[in-house]
Amino acid sequence: MAEMKVYFDHNATTPLHPEVKKEMIEAMEMFGNPSSMHSWGREARANVEDARGKVAAFIGADEREIVFVGSGSEANNTVLSLFVCASSQCIPGGKLRGTIITTKIEHPCVLETSECLAHRGARVKYLDVDQYGKIDLDQLAGMLGDDVGLVSVMMANNEIGTLQDIETITKMVHESGAFMHTDAVQAVGKMPVDVRKLGVDFLTLSAHKMYGPKGVGALFVKKGIPYCPLIRGGHQEFGRRAGTENTLGILGMGRAVEMRTLEMQEEEERLLHLKQVLRRGIEERIDDIHVNGHPTDALASTLNVSFMGVEGESILLYLDLQGIAVSTGSACASGSLDPSHVLLATGVNAELAHGSIRFSMGRESSMQEVEYLLDVLPPIIQRIRNMSTAYIKGGLHAATR
Numbered sequence: 378m379a380e381m382k383v384y385f386d387h388n389a390t391t392p393l394h395p396e397v398k399k400e401m402i403e404a405m406e407m408f409g410n411p412s413s414m415h416s417w418g419r420e421a422r423a424n425v426e427d428a429r430g431k432v433a434a435f436i437g438a439d440e441r442e443i444v445f446v447g448s449g450s451e452a453n454n455t456v457l458s459l460f461v462c463a464s465s466q467c468i469p470g471g472k473l474r475g476t477i478i479t480t481k482i483e484h485p486c487v488l489e490t491s492e493c494l495a496h497r498g499a500r501v502k503y504l505d506v507d508q509y510g511k512i513d514l515d516q517l518a519g520m521l522g523d524d525v526g527l528v529s530v531m532m533a534n535n536e537i538g539t540l541q542d543i544e545t546i547t548k549m550v551h552e553s554g555a556f557m558h559t560d561a562v563q564a565v566g567k568m569p570v571d572v573r574k575l576g577v578d579f580l581t582l583s584a585h586k587m588y589g590p591k592g593v594g595a596l597f598v599k600k601g602i603p604y605c606p607l608i609r610g611g612h613q614e615f616g617r618r619a620g621t622e623n624t625l626g627i628l629g630m631g632r633a634v635e636m637r638t639l640e641m642q643e644e645e646e647r648l649l650h651l652k653q654v655l656r657r658g659i660e661e662r663i664d665d666i667h668v669n670g671h672p673t674d675a676l677a678s679t680l681n682v683s684f685m686g687v688e689g690e691s692i693l694l695y696l697d698l699q700g701i702a703v704s705t706g707s708a709c710a711s712g713s714l715d716p717s718h719v720l721l722a723t724g725v726n727a728e729l730a731h732g733s734i735r736f737s738m739g740r741e742s743s744m745q746e747v748e749y750l751l752d753v754l755p756p757i758i759q760r761i762r763n764m765s766t767a768y769i770k771g772g773l774h775a776a777t778r
């Protein structure tokens with residue numbers, strides 16, 4: 378019987394911030410089309426532009442550089458799809474240089490779009506990562522050249538939390554004459570993100586990963602950078618994304634970033650402490666584990682642990698019975714039995730990758746919840762290992778690189 382409800386799956390999605398919810402409920406009366414010229418339309422337009430200003434300010438951009446889209450996935454698809462735009466109306470000369478560089482640990486919406494583009498004529502190169510999930514800048518330097526049009530490297534990894542040095546990467550990319558995109562969905566709202574400091578040309582955000590509503594995201598597109606809409610047919614978003622605006626979602630996103638400005642810093646310090654307690658607790662109480670991700674250059678709220686000889690899905694289901702929500706690999710990959718591509722890229726073997734759990738905490742996570750998890754988890758692992766023929770005590774060493 379569950380004693381407590383503990384949501385440790387914030388990297389999959391976050392609950393609405395109470396302030397966001399309040400504002401969205403009030404705004405449900407507002408139904409005007411922002412493109413209409415009458416008072417209903419003007420009211421909706423004013424709200425959309427107000428939210429645009431808030432999102433822009435939050436990442437240090439100009440309002441005209443923010444394009445509201447339907448999701449983080451759409452923003453990423455839009456950037457990569459510049460490669461198959463052959464219109465000289467969008468891109469002078471009608472084409473970008475033909476090679477895309479990305480990493481082996483991107484979100485599936487980047488990896489699958491890259492694969493699709495490879496079938497449509499683009500050349501795609503994938504950067505490796507080290508055991509902590511960091512890309513190798515020397516390998517990047519070797520890949521850059523005058524054939525490369527775009528580099529896409531995520532700022533914070535959703536599965537293991539590892540951060541990349543986007544500022545340095547962007548400098549290298551610009552020196553080679555290519556454009557730089559970062560999927561910052563897991564970073565924005567958890568740490569200060571300033572597009573001018575980073576220097577990037579494109580940056581992806583999603584509202585539902587930072588206590589805003591689902592189904593709305595934004596793409597930062599630096600002024601003067603080539604662009605081609607993924608969705609055509611209207612003048613919305615300065616002609617950059619057709620379709621009547623998701624006014625309610627956009628307004629919620631604006632309120633969400635406003636609340637992040639107030640709460641983020643203090644919260645991250647608290648979460649880092651919770652993570653350290655959780656990590657130490659697991660290390661002390663459970664043998665034969667492997668902590669994934671970078672020990673310091675990582676999201677404060679994300680802890681990914683592999684448990685030798687145990688299926689991650691079993692752990693997830695047992696924890697769920699105790700009222701605790703976690704995830705294996707990434708939510709998008711669940712439903713498939715393939716081990717996480719991120720963990721495999723860090724050199725963890727398939728067996729250990731199968732036994733990994735992501736704990737991702739958030740603004741309502743408490744020490745009491747961490748303690749409850751630390752009480753509940755060791756006997757679960759013990760129970761599964763006792764039933765397993767795959768677990769040999771002390772067998773961890775052979776399983777990691």
Ligand SMILES: *Cc1c(COP(=O)(O)O)cnc(C)c1O
Binds near residue numbers: 531
């Ligand atoms: C969740 C996520 C996405 C996708 O965002 P959606 O708004 O859910 O489409 C993209 N990249 C990363 C790193 C994510 O965590």
